[in-house]
Amino acid sequence: MKSYPIVETFHSIQGEGYWMGRNAFFIRLGGCDVGCWFCDTKESWPMDKHPQYSVEQLAQEVLAVNPSMVVITGGEPLMHDLHELTEGLRALCGLPLHLETSGAYPFSGTFDWVTFSPKRFKSPDSSIGDYVNELKVVITGAEDLEWAQKYAQWVDDKVVKFLQPEWNSSETIDLTVKFILHHPEWRMSLQTHKFLGWP
Ligand SMILES: C[S@@+](CC[C@H](N)C(=O)[O-])C[C@H]1O[C@@H](n2cnc3c(N)ncnc32)[C@H](O)[C@@H]1O
Ligand SMILES: Nc1nc2[nH]cc(C(=O)O)c2c(=O)[nH]1
Ligand code: SF4
Numbered sequence: 425m426k427s428y429p430i431v432e433t434f435h436s437i438q439g440e441g442y443w444m445g446r447n448a449f450f451i452r453l454g455g456c457d458v459g460c461w462f463c464d465t466k467e468s469w470p471m472d473k474h475p476q477y478s479v480e481q482l483a484q485e486v487l488a489v490n491p492s493m494v495v496i497t498g499g500e501p502l503m504h505d506l507h508e509l510t511e512g513l514r515a516l517c518g519l520p521l522h523l524e525t526s527g528a529y530p531f532s533g534t535f536d537w538v539t540f541s542p543k544r545f546k547s548p549d550s551s552i553g554d555y556v557n558e559l560k561v562v563i564t565g566a567e568d569l570e571w572a573q574k575y576a577q578w579v580d581d582k583v584v585k586f587l588q589p590e591w592n593s594s595e596t597i598d599l600t601v602k603f604i605l606h607h608p609e610w611r612m613s614l615q616t617h618k619f620l621g622w623p
């Protein structure tokens with residue numbers, strides 16, 4: 425069966441976005457070429473520097489901690505064909521599968537929830553449009569707020585829209601709060617696990 429390069433796996437709360445606070449098992453796949461300067465997981469960028477795990481090995485790790493859901497993240501997960509990973513985890517674990525992606529590569533796999541975090545450094549592939557449940561735009565300054573609105577128009581009306589400021593910049597957090605006070609269609613997402621010192 426197919427294997428995937430794994431940066432890390434961990435059991436924590438979903439720190440961000442719509443499912444914030446839920447008990448989740450995270451699988452971080454290696455490989456990303458999007459190049460965000462603010463990326464908080466740059467160690468995930470190399471594709472070939474991480475150990476390969478089979479889908480069965482990953483399923484065993486999930487089952488050992490009995491989480492309420494599994495989050496596939498990275499790196500950029502869509503650089504891989506996620507079909508075997510999601511079909512295998514679904515068959516072996518029977519848990520909801522969530523995806524964190526920039527959408528920069530064609531969509532693959534079957535997910536119960538897709539969080540789309542587009543980046544100005546590499547445009548999303550149009551294939552993600554049909555699958556998005558949540559839009560989560562990282563805010564580092566005023567220009568990102570303008571840019572976020574472009575994607576709010578691009579996704580379906582029913583998509584839940586979050587602005588996620590860089591967690592360690594109080595100016596950016598203030599800027600984001602002030603914007604939301606004038607744009608009630610947006611919600612705030614904070615990376616709560618970082619404030620708590622959890623992975
Ligand atoms: C590390 S990325 C991995 C998944 C995928 N490559 C992506 O960017 O969506 C996981 C989430 O963290 C967000 N993120 C990365 N660096 C961040 C930072 N410095 N501040 C806030 N959010 C950040 C991303 O936008 C994404 O929503
Ligand atoms: N606790 C926790 N929640 C998260 N939600 C998305 C994450 C990610 O890196 O994709 C993440 C993460 O790294 N940790
Ligand atoms: S797309 Fe995601 S993993 Fe890749 S550099 Fe940007 S934030 Fe980091």
Ligand SMILES: [Mg+2]
Pocket residue numbers: 464465
């Ligand atoms: Mg993270």
